[in-house]
Amino acid sequence: MVFDVFFLQQVINGLSIGCVYALMAIGFTLIFGVLNVVNFAHGEVYTIGAFVGLMVITALAPPLLAVVPLVLAVGAVSGVGLERIAFRPFRRFTDEASQKSRAMREATLLSSLAVSIVTREIMMHIFGGDMQGIPSGYLLQQPVAIGPIMVASGSLVIFATSAVMLGALQFLLYRTQTGLGIRAVSNNQLGARYVGINTDRTIVTTFAVGSMLGATAGILVGLYDGAISPHMGFAPGVKAFVAMVMGGLSSIPGAVACALLLGVSESIATEFLSSGWKDLITYSLLVITLVFFPQGLFGHGRERA
Amino acid sequence: MRKNAILGAVLGAMLATTAVQAADREIVIGYQAPLSGDRSQYGEMFRNAAQIKLEEFNASGKLAGAKVAITFEDSKDDPKEARNIAHKFLDNSKIVGVIGDFSSTVSMAAGEIYAAEKMPQLSQTASHPDFTKLSPWQFRNITTQAFEGPYNADWIIAAGKKTAAVIYIQNDWGISALDGFVSGFKAKGGKITATEAFNPGNRDFRSILTKVARQKPDVIYLAMFYEEGAAFAQQREQLGIKIPLYGTSSLYSPKLIELGRESVEGLHLATTFTPDNPDPAVQTFVKEYAARFKSEPGMFAAQAYDAVGIMLDAVAKAGPSVTRESLRDALAATTGYPGVTGATSFDPVTREPAKALAKMMVKDGRFQVVTGP
C-alpha cells in the first residue's frame, strides 16, 4: 500500500459519499431529536424532493437556483403531512403510562414505516420503477480537477450545502426562540408543555424544517447521481440513521462528522478489500464505536430508556 | 407507462376474448415476476412484452380449438412469495406451464417446487449454472455467461487489448459472468489485473474505479445491469479515467444511454437482440412495443417476448389437449425457434439455449452494430 495520489483520491471519494449521507443525516437527526422516534419515512421525503425537482425541471426548465425554493416548499408540506398522518395520532394518548409505554413508541416507528411503504408504492405507480434520467443541463457531474485529484462538481455543491444547512440549523437551534422551543421539547416534552411551549406547533415546525432539508438533499443527490428512482432513499437512509446514532443522537454536527467518517471508511475499505466487503468494515466501525462509546461519539448523558 | 400497461392488458384481454369466442378450452400460462418492490421495473417490462406476444399468438390461430391466457403474479423479488406463487400455480389445473421468475435466487426457490411437482418452468433471465440442473422441468432462453464471456474475451483480444479488470455484481449471475469471462480471457493469453465485486444496490463506483485505474488495464469489463452500468460510466468520466469499457449483454437497454448520455460513448457489448435488425419479426416487435409503451425495448423485454413465444409455440405443438407433461416434452424439443433474440434451440441433454451474438457499441448516442474487431 502506497500513500500516493490514488490513495488521496480514495479519501476524496469517501468524503463525497460521506457528504451524501451527511446531507440526509442532518434532517433525520433533527426530527429524531424532537420526538425520540425514528422517522422511517424520511427517505421518502428525500425521494419526493427529487421527483418534484425533476418534474419542475422537465416542465419549466427554470434555472437551478429557482428549483430549490420549490423543493423546499414541497419538503415542508410533505413534512407537515407526514407528521399529521404518521406521528400526531399517536400523541392522542397523554397519560403517563402511554407516554412511557414501549409499545406506543414502537408503534410510532412502524407507522412511519407503513406510511413509507405506501408512499413508495404510490410513487412507483406514478413514475414507474425504472430509474429516471436528469436533463443534462442540470447534472452536477462536471469533473473538477484540484491538482491531480478529480472531484465532481456535485460533490462540491453537496459539501457546501451540507455546511450551509449545518450552520443555518445551528443558528436556528441556538440563536432563535423557535430553536429554544425545539430544544426544550426534545429535552423533555412534558416539561416543555408545563412551561407554556406549544409542543404540537414546535413538533410540526421541526418536521417541516427537517423535511425541507431532506427534500433538498434528495434533488441535489439526484442531480449529482444522474438518476432518480422511487427506491433511492432507502440505502442512504440506513447510512444516515447509522451516522446519527454513532454521532450520539442529539448532536447534529456529530452526525455529520460520523457520516463523513462512514464514507471515508467505505472508500478506504474498498482500497484494501473487495468492495463487496466494505459494508462489513463500516458496520464493524459502528459496533466498535458503540462498544467503547455507548452514547455515541458526541452524545452525553444517560438516557432513561 | 403503468396506465398504458394496464390499458394494454385490458384491451388485450378483450381482444383475445372476442377473437376466439368459440374456443372450447382455456389454457393458462403462469407468469411470476416482480411487479412491486425495487425490481418492479423488470417485471413491468416482462409483462409488457408478454402481452404483445400473447395477443399475436391468439390472433395467429396457430392453436385451433383453444385460447391461451397468461396469469401474472407479483413475486416482489422475494423467495418466500415465489414459493407461495408456485403452489398457487400448481393448484390451478388450467395452468400447464410457468414463465419466470426474474432473479435466479427467486427462480430457483420456486424451481425446487416446480421440479418436485412436475411443472415446466421457463425463465427468461435466470442464469444460475444450477438452474437447469434442478430437474428436467427447468428451461431458460437466456444464453449463459459460459458462452458470452469467452465470446467477449475473444473480441477484446482481437482488438489488441491484453489486460482487463472485471467489475461484477455480487449475485449468482455476476459470478458466472466473471468465471466465463476470466477463463476465456486467460485461455487466449490475456491478463486479468483485478476482479472487483460490488453488492447489489451499490451506486457509488468511484472507489472501485480509483482502485482499478491504479493498475492501468487496457479495458474494464462490466458484468452488471444497465442502471449500474450508467452510473459506472458517468463516474468514470468524472474521475477522468479513459480506459475503454466492455460489458455483458445485460447492459443493453435504451435506458443505458438515456441515463449515461455521453459517458457511455464507446462502450462495447455483445447482444442477442438488436432493434436495428432488419428481420421482420424484430421490426414488428420493436414497433409494437414503441407504439404501446413509448420506449424502445431492451434486452430484458426481448428475452421475455421470446420466452413467451417459445412457451406458446410449445403449447401449439402439444395441441389443444396440452398437459404439463406434454408441454415439457414439446419445450424440450424446441429447435430453431425464430425469436427476436435469434434462433433458440435447447440442448437435448443440458437444456441450455444456444444463440448467436452480435457485436455492438455506443456511437453518437445510440447502439450500433460493429463489424470487424
Added chain:
Amino acid sequence: MDVNVPDARLMPATLAPPAAFSGRGRRFAWTLLLLAVAFGAVPAAIVGTGSSYLAQIAITTMIFVILSASLNHVTGTAGLLSIGHAAFYGIGAYAAALLSTKLGLPFIVTLPAAGLIAALFGFLVALPTMRLVSIYFAVATLGIGEMIYVILLNWVDFTRGPMGIRGIPPIELFGWQADTLLSRYLAVAVIAVACVWVLHRLTHSYYGNALRALREDDQCADSMGINVERLKIESFVVATFFAGIAGALLAHTSAYIAPDNFRFMESILILAMVVVGGLGSLPGAVVGALFMIVLPEALRDIGDYRMIAVGATMFLSILLLPKGMLAEGTALGFVRRSFSRGWATIAGGTPVGWK
C-alpha cells in the same frame, strides 16, 4: 402501567372468567382449541381443499410464528429493540444447510445444532452490546445483522455466496420422511407449537416478570437485586436460538436458500409482526405473524395495488390499535386465566403471581 393485569372484578363481563367454567376445565379447553386448530382444522382444510397453496402458506406462517414469538421475547418482554433478527434466522438456515449437505448430518442433529449455533452467535453479539440502551442497541443489532448478511453474501468459498445452497434434504425423523406438503406442515407445526410453548413458559412466569421489570426500568430492576446484564444476555440468546430453529425449518422445507432470504427488510417484517400483534404479548406475536403473512397473499387478487393495500392496512391497524391487536395487558390476563396452572388467591379473591 399497561402491563398491570386488570383485576378480574374490574373487567367487563365478557372477559371475566365465568364462574362455572374456570380453573382446570377452562385451561384444558383453550389448550385443546388451539391444538385442534393447528393439528386439526388446518390439516383438514389442506386435505379438504387439496390446495398446496394453502399448505405452503401454512408452513411459512408457522416458521414466522417462531420468528415473531422469539423476537417478541427479546423486544417485547425484555424491551431490547432488535432490528437484526433475520441475520440469526439466516445463521440457523445456513448452519442446517451446510451441516446436512456437507457433512450429511440428519435433521435430528441439524435442527438443534442450527439453534445452538445461532444462539452462540447471539451470545457473542450480546456480550459487548448489552451495555447499550434503547436505540443504540437497536442500531448495533442492525449493524451486526448487515455484517452477517455481507458475510453470507461474500464469503463465497464457505457459503457459496449468492449462489445459495441447494439440495438440502427434507425433514426426516427416524426414517419417516416429510416429503408431502401435509407431513411437512405437521412437522413444522409440531416444532412451532413446542417453541411457542417453551417461550410461553419462560414469559409467563416470575422469570418473565423480571424481564418485564428490566424493560420498564433497568436501573430500578438492578437496585431490586435483578441481575440485569445477565437477564438481557439470556433473553437475547433465547431469542436467537429460536430464530436459528426457524432458519433450520426454512432450509429443510424449501431445499434451497440464498442470502436474499435474510435481508434487512425481513428483520423489519418480523418486527412489524410483533408490533402489529402487540409488543410484549406472546399471543399477539402469533396473531401478528399470521396477519402479516396471510394479508399480502389474500390481497393478491387486487393486482398492482397490492403492496399499497398491505401498507395501508398495516398503518390502520397500528393507528387504531397502537398497542397491538392483542395488547400486552389483555394478553397477560388472558394467558393467566386460560393457560397458567392457577394462582394463589389472597383475601378478597384478588389473584396474584403466576405459579
